[in-house]
Amino acid sequence: MEKKVMKDKVRVADGGDDYWWWLVHKGIGAIFVSIAIFALIIRVGVSFHPYSGAGNPPKFGDFEAQRHWMEITLNLPTKEWYHNSSSNDLSYWGLDYPPLTAYQSYIHGLFLRYFHPDSVSLFTSRGHESYLGKLLMRWTVLSSDALIFFPAVLYFVFVYHNVHSSISKSDIAWLIAMLLLNPCLILIDHGHFQYNCISLGLTVGAVAAVLSGKDLGACFLFSLALNHKQMSAYFAPAFFSHLLGKCLRRKNPLLEVSKLGLVVLGTFAAVWWPYVHSRDSFLKVLSRLAPFERGIYEDYVANFWCTSSVLIKWKKLFTTQSLKLISLTATILTCLPSMVQQIWAPSKKGFLYGLLNSSFSFYLFSFQVHEKSILLPLLPASLLALEVPLIFMWLTQFAMLSMFPLLCRDKLVPAYVSLFALFILIFNAPGRRRPKRNEDFSATSILLVFGSLCSFILHIVYLTLSPPHKYPFLFEAVIMCLCFSQFILLTFITNLKQWMLKKPAKLKEIEKKLI
Amino acid sequence: MEEQKKQKLNDGSSLPSSTWQLWWFFLVASCIKLLLAPSYRSTDFEVHRHWLALTHSLPLSQWYFDETSPWTLDYPPLFAYFERFLSVFSHLIDPQIVHLHKGLNYSSNSVIYFQRITVILSDLCLLYGIHRLTRKLDSRRQNLIWVLVIWSPMLLIVDHVHFQYNGFLLGILLISLSYLEEGKDLMGGFAFAILLCLKHLFAVAAPVYFVYLFRHYCRGGFMRGFSRLLIMGAAVVVVFAVAYGPFLYHGQIEQVISRMFPFGRGLCHAYWAPNFWVFYILSDKVLAFLLRQLGFEIQAPAASFTGGLVGDSSPFSVLPQIMPFTTLIMVLLALSPCLIMAWRKPQPKMITRWVAYAYTCGFLFGWHVHEKASLHFVIPLAIVAVQSLGEARHYFLLSIVSCYSLFPLLFETQEYPIKVLLLLLHSILMWLGFSAQFFETAAAAATATVPRKKRVDNSGPDSSSNAIIEKRGFVIGWVEKSYLVGLAAVEIWGQFLHPLLLGDKLPFVPLMLISIYCAFGIMYSWIWQLRLIVRSLEL
Structure with missing residues (x-):
């Protein structure tokens, strides 16, 4: 079947019947530029909408947090x-990301100070809100996106096209659009306000x-990512296992591993330079990064701990200390299969699946997960969009739903609706080959339609009805349960898919029995 | 809502695919329009809100007399009926929108989203017009036209940010043109009459319509011609009677007309539209300066153009003052080659070009022209732009220039990235689309002579034979290229260098530069169109 699909794609590449030929005939560079400009327009459009905590004293929201870090x-x-003092009150949005975020805040702070000094002055700017201030802050996100995320996507697409050279340019264009127009990422970064x-x-x-x-180079870049947001550790098992698996197959495994280790250590040392001189300051920063006191879950995040707490009151049954251990064990256990597969048989496709699976297990089972963390599993899923379009679509749909209550609070519903619609439209762009509906797909498609229907009804209910007084968070809980069930299902499927890469025949039988 | 759209998508596979593709383009555009809802909106937003309130709260006999707000009703009656129709829904959503006094400068989310969505929905009219005009074309031409019209950055800027209903009105114009192209003259004339009663500024093309319909529809002997003239006349009269009848009944026609034609507004708008009069004003200034240098006594004009307010006194120091009547004569003079052509050889396939030319003339020589009026010819010209390489080259330049001339409309910092990115995207898509279109036709011509050696494939021009073909494709000449580079230079000067070097001095210079520079481009386009029309006269 794989070969047949390939053949189809080759036919499209040769024939003149490619619908998007007019757009793609000048090569990947031209495609990328046009889609990137379109994606920028969308981002600018979202940035007109309110940010989190707009006009909502005393603590405001993530926007104020980021602005406050610039000020500090x-x-x-x-x-x-990272030090609590009279001029740096850590209880008011204290820095809780690694030093690279702090440096980034510093650079953006310089930019803000040049155009609008009032917005970042010490003390007096707390809760600062103004037309120019909002604009400048929005532009810092826009520029970071255009300078870091966009070139990275271009790099990825070039590499991907080299690896799978038979893929038609229209499909590459579609992949670029899927990566750059991911509604969740755009809404969180340019609407809610963050620097993911x-x-x-x-x-x-x-x-x-x-x-x-x-x-x-990969070690260097990934260490930087880890130093920007500690949540990037969701991907660490996949990077670790794939690179280890690769090294083990080389002539001198120990040398290879130590080279990689040195790069990682070197990058970390460079980023942490101001804090590595004394043990005390180092530990202080470290303790800021792991806010265990906030509990195993917050709000209504669609992961295992929060969903199962409807039945099992984890927080009452165990101490935080033991919960830490339990969640760590659960996370490691669930990402172990994918790690083993990669150490055993490292492959490019398997690596992408590994990223997806390890980030899924972290999202579902690790300590202190936020609903925004669904962005992390979503990233490898979008990298795999051409391989498994249905899974990607499915995940995006429920990732959006899981963040819907959050985005409602931010008054981003119009942006949410238009980005969601835009995503579905571009996903189903005319001239795009749909995944073939085989017989064993019919059960899946019923499930898909049913899921979409549930999600649609939940959107409407959440917007129009007010919950009963006894259970003020009833709808959030229902949304959480639905999303969790889908995420768990997807995790299962993607783990299976990763393992099928190695031994297709044997596992296909198991899969047939299961479905 | 997104689910509904998805539903539509799933149905799409069973629909004829080109209809679904057209919808796809339209829905993508609608998503962006909805996203831009909270952006800057001009006073036109309040103007239209006030008209909703006015038509809802007052009896018809007072619509053209109301002075609650400075934004009095100055569109023809059919548009007022349209506002009355919309006001029914706005009343259901939020009664304050249509409250005559409480609603003044009302700016809650309900009114913003309501009005924005009415513009998005009224663009369905444009969708239908484009569907009618392109349904017989091949798929690639269709695609190109949809990109040019449905994704037009000018419409997005003027309608969905600045706020107006041009997409709706241009849709009716396109519907009328599509009927004429199909030879259904009566329907074409009828639609145009409706358009005139919606917005009278479209009347510039009326002479072309009149001559064309007279020669094309009312031909074939005296009796047949005369009876057809009567039929057409009856159709037009019915439309006008429906629109103006009630006001005629109340004896208010004079008042309606005086509201619709405020000639007191002066020759040029506060920001000069890039037309002929820019050169006229400029040469007046230069002449006055030169004469003063030569020792003549030249009085400075009492009224100034850059000051905005223009009264009765002449704003010119040397050249004669321009009256509305003068501009009318000039427009008709400029139109005359086209009218002669339409009289001699009334061909349906030429009508779109003629109407576009008429609007170009009106834009260049008209009285108190807004920069937004360039939409009236840029949108119809998109239909003919895909026909030949020369047209495509002309359209590429014209479209960029006229979109750029709209930049001063969005003057707030927040929208700056939007307008620049929209123009960039539009230029790139045009370049990609035109080069794909004309690369292939050039290639087809080449393969006709050379035996079919190799089909042009996706990888583009990789062999030497393909490189030769490429040269015959969509290439812009060096004059056009340097003009476009100059455009970028004007923008960089106005946005960055001028404030940096001169500070607050001469604040009108950046805008004036844009007007003058764009005026060259529009004049070029006018001459180009005129040449095309005169040439077809000679054939």
Whole structure:
């Protein structure tokens, strides 16, 4: 079947019946530029909408947090950034990301100070909100996206096209659009306000480097990603296992591993330089990065701990200390199969699946997960969009639903609706070959229609009805349960798919029995 | 809502595919339009909101007398009926929108999204017009036209950010043109009459319509011609009677007309539209300066153009003052070659070009022209742009220039990236689309002479024979290229260098530069179109 699909694609590439020929005939560069400009327009459009915590004192939201970090990094010496003091009250949006985020805040702070000094002055700018201030902050995200995420995607697409050279240019164009027009990422970064584009962009760059065989570069880029947001560790097992598996197959495994280790250590040392001189300051920063006191889950995130807490009150049954251990064990256990597969038989496709599976197990089972963390499994899924379009579509749909309550609070519903519709439209762009509906697909398609229907009804219900007084968060809980069930199902399927890469015949039988 | 769209998508496979593709383009555009809803909106937004309130709260007899707000009703009656129709829904959504006094400058989310969505929905009219005009073309031409019209950055800027209903009105124009192209003259004339009663500025093309319909529809002997003239006349009269009848009944025609034609507004708008009068004003200034240098006593004009307010006194110091009547004569003079052509050889396939030419003349020589009026010819010209390489080259330049001339409409910093990115995307898509279109026709011509050695494939021009073909494809000459580079230079000067070097001095210079520079481009386009029309006269 794989070969047949390939043949079809070759036919499209040769024939003149390609619908998007007019767009793609000048090569990948021209495709990328036009889609990138389109994606930028969409991002600018979303940036007109409100940000999280707009006009909502005293703590505001993520927008104020990021602005506050600019204020702190700009006005205090580097050593005091993570240090509680009279001028740096850590209980008011204290820095809780690794130093690279702090440096990024510093650079953006310089930009803000040049055009609008009031917006980043120490103390007096707390809760600063103005037309120009919003605009400048939005532009810092836009520029980070355009300077880091976009080039990384271009790099990835070039590498991907080299690996699978038989893929038609229209399909490549579609893949670029899927990567650059991911509604979740755009809404969180340019609507809600965060800088995920930086860490995710660095990760995409690292993935592309791995695929093109530049392992040292990949280590460097991924270490940077880890130092921008510690959540990038969701991908660490996949990087670790794939690179280890590759090294073990080389002549001198120990040398190869130590080379990679040195690059990682070197990058970390460079980023942490101001804090590695004394043990005390190092530990202080470290403790800021792991906020265990916030509990195993917050709000209504669609992961295992929060969903099962409807039945089992984890927080009452166990202490935080034991919960830490339990969640760590669960995470490691669930990502172990995919790691073993990669160490055993490292492959490019398997690596992408490994990224997806390890980030899924972290999202579902690790300690202190936020609903925005669904962006992390979504990234490898979008990298795999051409391989498994249905899974990607499915995941995006429920990732959007899982963030819907959050985006509603941010008053981003119009942006949500238009981006969701745009995603579905571009996913189903005319002239695009749909995945063939075989017989064993019919059960899946019923499930798909049913799921979409549930999600649609939940959207409407959430917007129009008010929940009963007894259960004020009833709808959030229902959304959470639905999303969790889908995520767990997808994790199962993708793990299976990864293992099928190695031994297709044997596992196909198992799969048939299961379905 | 997204689910509904998805549903449509799933149905799409069973529909004729080209209809679904057209819908796809339209829905993608609609998503962007919806996304831009919270962006800057001009006073036109409040103008249209006030008209909703006015038509909803007042009896018809007072519509053209109301002075609650400075934004009095100055569109023809059919548009007022359209606003009355919309006001029914706005009343259901939020009664404050249509409250005559409480609604003034109302700006809650309900009114913003309501009005924005009415514009998005009224673009269905444009969709239908484009569907009618392109349904017989091949798929690649269709695609190109859809990109040019449905994804037009000018429409997005003017209608969905600045706020107006041009997409709706141009849709009716395109419907009328499609009927004429099919030879259904009566329907074409009827649609045009409706358009005139919606917005009278479209009347510039009326002479072309009149001559064309007179010669094309009312031909074939005296009796047949005369009876057809009567039929057409009856159709037009019915439309006008429906529109103006109630006001005629109340004896308010004079008032309606005086509201619709405010000639007191002066020759040029506060921001000069890039037309002929820019050169006229400029040469007046230069002449006055030169004469003063030579020792003549030249009085500075009492009224100034850059000041915005223009009264009765002449704003010119040397050249004669321009009256509305003068502009009318000039427009008709400029139109005359086209009218002669339409009289001699009324061909359906030429009508779109003639109408576009008429609007170009109106834009160049008209009285108090807005920069937005360039839409009236850029959109219809998109239909003919895909026909030949020369047209495509002309359209490429014209479209960029006229879109750029709209930049001053969105003057706030927030929208700056939007307008620049839209123009960039439009230029790239045009370049890709035109080069694909004309690369292939050039290639087809080449393969006709050379035996079919190799089909042009996706990888583009990789062999030497393909490189030769490429040269015959879509290439822009060096004059056009340097003009476009100059456009970028004007923008960089106005946005960055001028504030940096001169500060607050001479604040009108950047806008004036845009007007003058774009005026060259539009004049070029006018001459190009005129040449094309005169040439076809000689044949």
